[in-house]
Amino acid sequence: MKAMLSALVLSLTLALPAAAQERTVAGVKFPAAVTVEGKELKLNGAGLRTKAIFKVYTVGLYLETPSQDAAQILGSDQIKRVRMTMLRDLEKAKITDAISDGIEKNNKAQMPALQQRLDTFKAAIPDLKKGDELVLTYVPGKGTRVESKTGQEISVEGKDFADALFGVWLGKSPVDGGLKDGMLGKDD
Numbered sequence: 687m688k689a690m691l692s693a694l695v696l697s698l699t700l701a702l703p704a705a706a707q708e709r710t711v712a713g714v715k716f717p718a719a720v721t722v723e724g725k726e727l728k729l730n731g732a733g734l735r736t737k738a739i740f741k742v743y744t745v746g747l748y749l750e751t752p753s754q755d756a757a758q759i760l761g762s763d764q765i766k767r768v769r770m771t772m773l774r775d776l777e778k779a780k781i782t783d784a785i786s787d788g789i790e791k792n793n794k795a796q797m798p799a800l801q802q803r804l805d806t807f808k809a810a811i812p813d814l815k816k817g818d819e820l821v822l823t824y825v826p827g828k829g830t831r832v833e834s835k836t837g838q839e840i841s842v843e844g845k846d847f848a849d850a851l852f853g854v855w856l857g858k859s860p861v862d863g864g865l866k867d868g869m870l871g872k873d874d
Contacts (some may be wrong), residue, residue, distance in 0.1 A: 701816055711733060711734050713794070715801050727749055728760075728802055730870065730871055731868050731869045731873070733868020759870075766848070768855065769820075788860075811837055818834065824845075
C-alpha cells in the first residue's frame with residue numbers, strides 16, 4: 687500500500703508543471719520572476735543562441751501564464767517579455783536583419799501590414815556590445831516596448847506585431863530550434 691501511494695505521489699508530482707526557478711545560461715542569470723505593469727511574470731524558459739560555433743546571445747522568456755505550447759503563447763493576450771543578453775558585440779544591421787528575416791519567414795502574408803512598424807522597431811535598435819541587454823515587452827492594449835541601455839526606448843503598437851516579433855523565436859520557423867525549446871522550458 688505504501689509503495690502504491692508513493693508511486694501515485696511521485697507520478698502526480700512529475701505531472702505538475704515545474705515551478706519557475708532562476709536559471710543561468712552561459713553565465714547569464716535569469717531570475718525566476720519579474721514584475722511588469724504590477725503583474726508577476728514567471729520565467730518560462732531560457733536558452734542560448736548560437737551561430738556556427740559562436741555563442742551570440744542568451745534569451746529568457748517571461749510570461750504571466752507559463753506554457754510549453756508556442757502557439758498558445760503567441761495566441762495569448764498576456765504580458766510577455768523576452769530579455770536578451772549579448773555574448774558578443776553585434777552591429778545594429780546584424781540584429782535587425784536577423785529579426786526582419788525571422789518575422790518574414792513566419793509572417794510572409796502579413797508583411798505589408800507589419801512593415802512600417804517593423805521599420806520603427808528597427809530604428810530603435812542600437813549597436814550592442816558584449817554584456818548589453820535588449821528587452822522586448824508586450825503589454826496588451828499598449829504594444830511592444832523596446833528597451834536597451836544605449837538605444838531609443840519606443841513602443842510599437844499592435845498584438846499582431848508582438849506575435850510576429852515573438853514568433854522569431856517561437857514561430858513555426860524559429861531562428862534556432864534548440865533556443866525555442868529552451869524558451870519553452872523543454873530542455874530542462
